[in-house]
Amino acid sequence: MxxxxxxxxxxxxxxxxxxxxxxxxxxxxxxxxxxxxxxxxxxxxxxxxxxxxxxxxxxxxxxxxxxxxxxxxxxxxxxxxxxxxxxxxxxxxxxxxxxxxxxxxxxxxxxxxxxxxxxxxxxxxxxxxxxxxxxxxxxxxxxxxxxxxxxxxxxxxxxxxxxxxxxxxxxxxxxxxxxDVIGTELGGALKNIIAIGAGIIDGLKLGTNAKSAFVTRGLHEITKLGLKLGAEKSTFAGLSGMGDLITSCFGNSSRNWKLGIALSQGISAKEFSNKSKITLEGIQTTFQAEKLSQKLNVSMPITTTTAKVLNNEISIDSAIKELMTRNLSEEEIMN
Missing domain, CATH: 3.40.50.720 (NAD(P)-binding Rossmann-like Domain)
Known part of the structure; x- marks a missing residue:
């Protein structure tokens, strides 16, 4: 070279x-x-x-x-x-x-x-x-x-x-x-959506149980959309999938996790973005992933609810209730 x-x-x-x-x-x-x-x-x-x-x-x-x-x-x-x-x-x-x-x-x-x-x-x-x-x-x-x-x-x-x-x-x-270029890119992009929610959970002190469940279901959503877009399932269990997701959700250095903390304190995404002057890839990614989920008919409740919160359409309390009271179902594991 x-x-x-x-x-x-x-x-x-x-x-x-x-x-x-x-x-x-x-x-x-x-x-x-x-x-x-x-x-x-x-x-x-x-x-x-x-x-x-x-x-x-x-x-x-x-x-x-x-x-x-x-x-x-x-x-x-x-x-x-x-x-x-x-x-x-x-x-x-x-x-x-x-x-x-x-x-x-x-x-x-x-x-x-x-x-x-x-x-x-x-x-x-x-x-x-x-x-x-x-x-x-x-x-x-x-x-x-x-x-x-x-x-x-x-x-x-x-x-x-x-x-x-x-x-x-x-x-x-x-x-x-x-x-798997597709999966490698999507894992790195979509994890930012879940990092926002993880920050909200930490900000509200909802506990390890809630956060672990949220991140697990978040990975499920990422994988479902990824498969629809042509990615390989195994990629999302690797470094650019689960690895990046864990880092962004469980560390305290992730920018999008910090956005979630701010949202839990009543600070809007726009206000936090303007004040912090840092690039928050998760905001645009959330909106675009939500559009893709509708276009491809992929159920992504975490992404949809996060988009509503970022758009100030619903409160965080309402978002939590919306996710917790969805229709009950069998746990779908990606085989």
Whole structure:
């Protein structure tokens, strides 16, 4: 591999750059502006992460899009989902068919598309076989403290997945390979819906019983929708499914879990989003997943109820009652 470029000086983009640099010598991170480049080049740390994680001088800090993309043969996209389109517009003319694209962005677009689908629609010279996904239980805040991380990388071609797995893995970043791009992306996106509810449960101190049941039923919903969209069932029992879900629901660093805490305190999603100034992928994902569930006729009561809460259509107390008093049924286990 000649050169790898990470697009996005986000907490995850910065963290990925640091982790991969342990194995890859020729790597750069593309910033939004020359000013941001100068600041990062001087400090080598991220303002929202522990200063224990400092980018080595071997990593190039870039702001010149044309030069950077043309020189790279692998591009990792780690930007917020709501800025993905504009970032793809900036790089599309420089992306040739031979370049490998890895999506590290979690979310669902306003059109209900997975991130790799959005990438493929903009980067028309790229084929679906050259676009993969990287996802897993990875909290950047923990990794910046020097704690180990594990993730999954998926391309439709297992040989590509294995190559990147071997190339990126180090003593602090272990990667597993797979071919289910759809499931890998959906697990990373849809878990944010459940994380919001888990935060509400913790905020209201409803207990471990309620939270464990909620997360279990949440995984059931994620799997049902995933299967309808072409994912493999086993993926949701893996790192990008259950692994990411557990991390987001049972840790205290997840942004969407924090949103749930705020909602339990009577703070609206809009108010929390404006005050915290952090990207909350779970809000848009909830609305888009709810639309997909209707379109595909998939029963997703947790997602539907969460959407109502986010839209201020029902109170949290009403939402809990709605979920607890649904028609009784046999427990459906995904076989």
């Amino acid at each position: 000649k050169k790898i470029t990470v697009i996005g000086n986000t907490t995850w983009g910065f963290t990925l750059t640091f982790l991969i640099s342990k194995k890859v010598s020729n790597i750069s991170i593309l910033t939004r502006s020359e000013e941001e480049k100068k600041i990062l080049d001087k400090s080598r740390i991220h303002k929202n992460l522990s200063n224990k994680m400092k980018l080595p001088r071997t990593i190039e800090i870039e702001s010149n899009i044309q030069k950077t993309i043309k020189e790279s043969n692998t591009i990792i996209i780690a930007v917020p989902s709501h800025t993905l389109n504009e970032n793809l517009m900036k790089i599309r003319e420089y992306v040739t068919p031979d370049k490998m694209i890895i999506s590290a962005t979690k979310g669902i677009s306003v059109k209900g598309e997975r991130m790799s689908e959005v990438i493929n629609s903009y980067l028309t010279k790229s084929s679906i076989n050259t676009i993969g996904a990287l996802s897993g239980p990875n909290l950047a805040s923990e990794i910046s403290e020097g704690k180990p991380a594990v993730s999954t990388i998926a391309f439709r071609d297992i040989n590509k997945s294995n190559d990147f797995r071997d190339f990126f893995s180090s003593d602090s970043f272990r990667i597993y390979s797979g071919t």
